[in-house]
Amino acid sequence: MRTSAKAASVRSNKFTAIHSERLTRMLPAMESIELLASMGFTAIEVPLTQGKWAVIDLADAPEVLSRRWYAQKRPRGIFYAATRPTHTSLLYMHVLISGGAADQTDHRDRNGLNNRRGNLRTCEARQNQGNAQLRADNTSGFRGVSLWKGKWIASIRINGKRKHIGSFDTPEAAAHAYDETAKRVFGEFAALNFHSSDHPA
Numbered sequence: 279m280r281t282s283a284k285a286a287s288v289r290s291n292k293f294t295a296i297h298s299e300r301l302t303r304m305l306p307a308m309e310s311i312e313l314l315a316s317m318g319f320t321a322i323e324v325p326l327t328q329g330k331w332a333v334i335d336l337a338d339a340p341e342v343l344s345r346r347w348y349a350q351k352r353p354r355g356i357f358y359a360a361t362r363p364t365h366t367s368l369l370y371m372h373v374l375i376s377g378g379a380a381d382q383t384d385h386r387d388r389n390g391l392n393n394r395r396g397n398l399r400t401c402e403a404r405q406n407q408g409n410a411q412l413r414a415d416n417t418s419g420f421r422g423v424s425l426w427k428g429k430w431i432a433s434i435r436i437n438g439k440r441k442h443i444g445s446f447d448t449p450e451a452a453a454h455a456y457d458e459t460a461k462r463v464f465g466e467f468a469a470l471n472f473h474s475s476d477h478p479a
Contacts, residue, residue, distance in 0.1 A: 311336060321394060324359065324371075332359040332391040338375050347371060349391075358390040372398055384467060418449050420471045422456035425449075432456045436463055 315336055322339050323331045330349035334342050350360040359371035372393045376383045378400050386397050418424055422443070424431050432443035432452035443459050446452040453471040460468040 311339060326357075326359055326391075328357075330357055330359075330391060332371055332393055334371070334375065334393045335395050338393075338395070342371060342374065345369075345374075352390070356388070356390045359393065376400065388469065418452075420449055420453035420456070421469060422460070422471075423449050423452040432459075434459050434463065 320336055321333050322336055322343075323333055324342060324347060326332055326347050326349040328349040328351075332347065345361045345363075347359045347361050349357050351357050361369050361371070363369055372383050372385065372390070373379065375393055375395065376398045382400060384399050385392060386399060389397070418430070422432055422434050424433070426445075429445040430447070430449045430452040431445050432455040433440050434443060434456060435441070441459075443455050444452070446455065457468075457470045457472055460470060
């Protein structure tokens with residue numbers, strides 16, 4: 279069985295995926311879902327546009343595969359699976375699966391195409407913001423760090439407003455300061471520059 283690079287990137291323990299295009303004649307009959315589950319399949323790769331694939335739990339296949347999905351690239355370069363129920367409405371795959379609002383559903387691994395339920399969690403809009411990917415135009419290599427007049431500035435966006443943290447001699451010091459603030463503000467949703475063990479005591 280062939281699995282795509284995208285499937286490998288979201289692989290978890292005992293993860294087995296099957297391409298949904300192989301199930302066209304089998305779904306959405308629940309008997310087919312139960313059969314695949316008994317064979318060890320736990321997830322399905324859903325084809326999108328632009329050569330992308332989304333991954334969902336097997337149990338969500340009947341509802342998800344009843345719609346046509348495309349890959350939508352959002353700011354920060356992240357792709358999401360989306361569909362248009364009508365000409366004027368937009369529905370994201372992770373919203374359909376979670377039942378929450380778009381800005382209140384967070385991808386734990388920050389992969390917008392990994393829509394397995396174990397990777398989705400409900401959050402506040404500001405917490406979702408705290409787990410955002412590094413901006414594509416970032417030049418420091420660190421989240422929340424920029425160079426200004428020879429100093430490395432640490433700042434963080436909270437509820438849509440940017441808050442200054444401080445100025446530092448090195449980008450690493452600014453990045454550590456950002457991490458400490460992010461942990462206080464966003465808690466478990468904070469996307470950090472360093473692992474906890476990398477922070478100075």
